[in-house]
Amino acid sequence: MSASKKITRRNFIQGVAFTGAAAVFSPSAHRAFGYESPNDRPVFATIGLRNQGWAITSKSFKFADFAALADVDANVLGANVEKTEKKQGKKPDAYKDYRKVLDRKDIDAVMIATPDHWHTKIAVEAMYAGKDVYCEKPLTLTIDEGKLIEKVVKETGRVFQVGTMQRSESGQRFLQAIALIRDGRIGTVKKVTCGINGMEGSPVIPVASVPEELDYEFWLGPAPKVDYRALPEMREGYGGGVPLYSNCHYSFRNWHEYSGGKLTDWGAHHVDIACWALGASDTGPSKVSPVEYKLPVEYKDGFPTVNDQYNAATEFKIKVDMPNDVEMIITSEGDNGILFEGTEGRFFVNRGKIVGAPVEALKDNPLPEDAIEKVYGGKVSANHTANFIEAMNSRKQPISDVWSHNRMLEICHLSNISMRLGRDLKWDPKKREIIDDAQANSFLSRENRKGYEINM
Known part of the structure; x- marks a missing residue:
């Protein structure tokens, strides 16, 4: 160049x-x-x-x-x-x-x-x-x-x-929600509920021929070597049509080998906003408890006993002990979105609405003019790529940096580990490890398949 x-x-x-x-x-x-x-x-x-x-x-x-x-x-x-x-x-x-x-x-x-x-x-x-x-x-x-x-x-x-x-670009209501909390509109936050929906399990998915156009070996990459599985029914509208059930395209989020189900899919959105609002983007929980949950297949020692069906949790209610005695609930029930509850009120926000008495009160008592910009840290970018390029110029990290993302994603990962093992997990947010549980700590990492190690 x-x-x-x-x-x-x-x-x-x-x-x-x-x-x-x-x-x-x-x-x-x-x-x-x-x-x-x-x-x-x-x-x-x-x-x-x-x-x-x-x-x-x-x-x-x-x-x-x-x-x-x-x-x-x-x-x-x-x-x-x-x-x-x-x-x-x-x-x-x-x-x-x-x-x-x-x-x-x-x-x-x-x-x-x-x-x-x-x-x-x-x-x-x-x-x-x-x-x-x-x-x-x-x-x-x-x-x-x-x-x-x-x-x-x-x-x-x-x-x-x-x-x-x-x-940023789909977040104006979420930025307003954080501004409401920072301005004390619901008093001291005591509880936040993240509704992220559940998912359906799958029927038994048989071994099938790999589509001619797909390099399945390379698609698996760092993941364990397994047979390609798919049912013949097609799901249209997703890149030209893919199997309705498979262990590959579209359905990969439903397998712990490749993803973390709804906890790391929608959880990566709503738990992120919740942590940002709570000022917990540089810390973590003290405890994660699987109150209620349903796994679609039988597990032993934290691993699914079969490999022919989806294995990520289909239903769940996770209780997370956050700093300052805030209780976070991550649930598959109810409306998709975030409910903030404080000593002086409550309100609900998702991508389509922000509702509740504190929101209605804005008509007579609006937020300060610069409240949203203070949350964002400057002029709000209506496009995530624009914010990325601004950061490329300044050589400063963008609005969704790896540190805040990883801190919130730790909650989602720990939630999955707690369900896989069927027990509460105590977390040390400074050492970033599970306390007094060697088996649970073994799930904090995963070895890449030979030939697909990270080149450093």
């Missing part, structure tokens, strides 16, 4: 930061900034393109040019290369192996939207390759992976945005 290209990309990033996100979103944004040439904009690549991978890519064309895309499914890769070419007028290079993306010196940042079990390996290797990183939530498969990512971010100085968009 020439020195002139480096300068023009830097100027683009500064344009976003200094002009403000609002200007970037207008239809004439590129003309206003004078960035008609691809050389004037930062160069991105996306690794993992199904569903959310395309979603974050398509939202980023305003701010960056995509030089490369990578996916282990040839059909998904080809379709997204075609869509990207139509969007930006230039065809990106296509790779099955993400390492070829990391070898490219012209790529400034990567966006990672693979299944969760791949996140840490790709993210760490990307940072060591000199790339800034945007990675989808949940960031990690285990708690120790989070510690490793923090170490590498600090060591390399790379900018790292986690894709928890409730902190």
Whole structure:
């Protein structure tokens, strides 16, 4: 990459930061900034393109040019290369192996939207390759992976945005909720309930032939080697149709081998906002208790005894002892969203509404004009990528940094461990380990399959 290209990309990033996100979103944004040439904009690549991978890519064309895309499914890769070419007028290079993306010196940042079990390996290797990183939530498969990512971010100085968009582009109501709490509108917070919905179990899923377009061995990657399983019924509308039940596309979140069920899916959104509101983004709980829960298969010593059905919890009620005697409940029951209860009131917030007496009272007693900006730490970016690029310019971490994300995700991971083992877990938030429980602590990490170790 020439020195002139480096300068023009830097100027683009500064344009976003200094002009403000609002200007970037207008239809004439590129003309206003004078960035008609691809050389004037930062160069991105996306690794993992199904569903959310395309979603974050398509939202980023305003701010960056995509030089490369990578996916282990040839059909998904080809379709997204075609869509990207139509969007930006230039065809990106296509790779099955993400390492070829990391070898490219012209790529400034990567966006990672693979299944969760791949996140840490790709993210760490990307940072060591000199790339800034945007990675989808949940960031990690285990708690120790989070510690490793923090170490590498600090060591390399790379900018790292986690894709928890409730902190910005889908988060205006959530920012208002935090502002209400910080302004004392419900007094002292005593309880917060995160409704994240449950999930259905699956029938027995038979071994099936691997689709011709899919490199299933590479899809498994760091995870244990197992047969591909799928039922013939198709789920349309998800990247062109995938099996209704499988241990791969779409359904990977329902298997502990690749993800953490609803606890790390929706939990990564609502528990994050709850911790942010409580001022607990740099600490953790003291105890996690599985009050009620249902696992879809039998477990022994924390591991499922069968491998032909979904194994993540389908129903649950988890009690979490948070700092300052706050009780957090994570439940599959009720409305999806967050209920805050304090000594002087309560209110409920989700992506569609914010309701309750403290909200109604804003008509006569509005929040201070700068309340939302104080929560966000400055002018609110209506696009998560814009915030990422602002951070790339300042070399400061963005609104969804790895440290706050990992602290809240520890609660979700511990909740899953507590259900798998069927007991309460006492947590040391300073040492970041489970107290007096060697077996439970063994679940804080997971060894990558041979040949898929993290290259450091």
